[in-house]
Amino acid sequence: MSIITRIKNIFSKTTFDDLIGVALRQQSISYFVKKSNEHQCESIENKTNRIADATKELLSEKSLAGQCHLVLPNSYSQMVQVDKPNVPELEIRDALKWQIKDLVNIAPENMVLDYFDGPTLSGGQEKINVVCVAKSDLIELVTMLTGDDLNVNCITTEEFAFASLLPIQQDAVLFVCQQPNEEVNLLIVKDGKLFFSRRLRGFAQISGKSEDELSLGTIDALSLEIQRSSDYFERQLKQAPIKVIEVLMPLKHEAFLARKLAENTNVEVKLFAMPVTLENFRDSAVAIGATQLNFMEPN
Numbered sequence: 410m411s412i413i414t415r416i417k418n419i420f421s422k423t424t425f426d427d428l429i430g431v432a433l434r435q436q437s438i439s440y441f442v443k444k445s446n447e448h449q450c451e452s453i454e455n456k457t458n459r460i461a462d463a464t465k466e467l468l469s470e471k472s473l474a475g476q477c478h479l480v481l482p483n484s485y486s487q488m489v490q491v492d493k494p495n496v497p498e499l500e501i502r503d504a505l506k507w508q509i510k511d512l513v514n515i516a517p518e519n520m521v522l523d524y525f526d527g528p529t530l531s532g533g534q535e536k537i538n539v540v541c542v543a544k545s546d547l548i549e550l551v552t553m554l555t556g557d558d559l560n561v562n563c564i565t566t567e568e569f570a571f572a573s574l575l576p577i578q579q580d581a582v583l584f585v586c587q588q589p590n591e592e593v594n595l596l597i598v599k600d601g602k603l604f605f606s607r608r609l610r611g612f613a614q615i616s617g618k619s620e621d622e623l624s625l626g627t628i629d630a631l632s633l634e635i636q637r638s639s640d641y642f643e644r645q646l647k648q649a650p651i652k653v654i655e656v657l658m659p660l661k662h663e664a665f666l667a668r669k670l671a672e673n674t675n676v677e678v679k680l681f682a683m684p685v686t687l688e689n690f691r692d693s694a695v696a697i698g699a700t701q702l703n704f705m706e707p708n
Contacts, residue, residue: 427475430699431467431554432570433482436590438463440473441696450690450697452589460485464553474558478699479550480570483592483608486542487513488566493526493537505539519544525603540566563702568594568606570698571657574681577601581648583639584681585631585670586657589616589692593631593658595638597651605642609634616660623666631666632673639676650676657681659692 430441435458442449453470455463460482467473489512494504505524506517513520522541542564551561571586571594581599593612597605609631618627639651654676656667664680671678683691690697 428700429473429475429477429559430480430570430696431477432480432567432588432693432695432699433460433464433485433550434588434591435460435482435484438467439588439693439696440467440471441690441693441700442473442475443700448686450687450693452693461549461553464550468553468559472558475560476562477554477559478702479554479561479564480695480699481542481550481564481566482588483567485546486540486566487515488538488540488568488606488608489513490536490538493535501537505537509539509541513541515541515543521547565699565702567591567695568596568603569702570695572596572598572603572698573701574657574683574694574698575601575655580652581642583635583642583651583654583676584657585635585654586681586694587612587615587659588695589659590614595634597638597642599648604646604648605638607634607638615658618660618662620662620665623662624669628666628669629673632670635670635674652676654678655681657683657691657694659694663691 428443432439436455437452438455439452453463453467457463489509491508494501494508496504501524502522505522506520510517520541521544522539524537524539526537554561567588571584575582575584575598577600579600581597581604584596584598585593586596587593590613593609595607595609596603612631615627635654642648643650654670654674656663656670656678658666660666667678667680683694687697
């Protein structure tokens with residue numbers, strides 16, 4: 410089951426061919442307009458730190474027309490992994506609302522959720538990954554973004570927008586990625602499928618650190634989380650070892666960070682290569698990835 414919640418024909422009156430990725434985040438909004446022969450990419454500062462205010466400002470300043478792929482900030486969505494309920498497929502969503510109610514801070518009656526199958530752990534235990542959002546927040550955003558010329562086509566999270574940037578390949582890739590001033594995501598993607606994801610707290614302000622500050626504990630802490638994730642993937646999920654780690658983080662010392670991470674592991678570490686024409690928009694990677702979600706399916 411796809412984590413992407415598709416919202417088709419909501420208030421829509423006109424269809425436009427342009428595909429628009431909009432990535433919401435706490436201190437700014439990034440958008441990417443994908444056209445047949447050109448593209449447009451820009452970030453708008455969030456002056457009030459309120460997502461809704463920044464969204465209104467974006468729509469007032471820019472004339473956006475097309476199919477919108479909306480990426481929610483981590484602060485809007487919560488992801489948990491639970492045992493897959495033993496109910497018919499059509500009843501899973503209703504069952505999950507009550508199964509996760511004590512694991513999230515959203516009341517079941519105000520919960521919109523989607524899910525995708527988790528990996529089968531050693532011992533054959535079947536898990537399911539659940540992403541939930543407050544219905545009230547979602548209605549506010551979709552209502553603002555939907556108009557005569559702009560239609561919300563799908564809603565997703567940072568994890569899947571980032572993962573869609575990776576080419577489909579047989580060997581697993583551990584992707585260390587981040588939006589500006591947001592949490593760091595650790596993703597493991599294999600065969601175009603998201604096998605594993607973790608949101609790391611405590612790294613949101615990493616972009617403001619100097620090389621010396623990064624060397625004083627930050628890189629070691631990040632390396633430890635990477636190793637833990639690799640161990641889980643290989644030992645608990647019984648998967649082949651990670652062969653490459655790719656880094657996509659919007660900070661001045663990104664190359665330095667990657668080199669230092671390489672010193673702490675036997676796995677190749679390299680900077681993720683954006684498309685040539687988009688290399689200057691690494692801080693808008695999520696908005697760009699959102700426009701490629703048709704090519705990404707969850708595990």
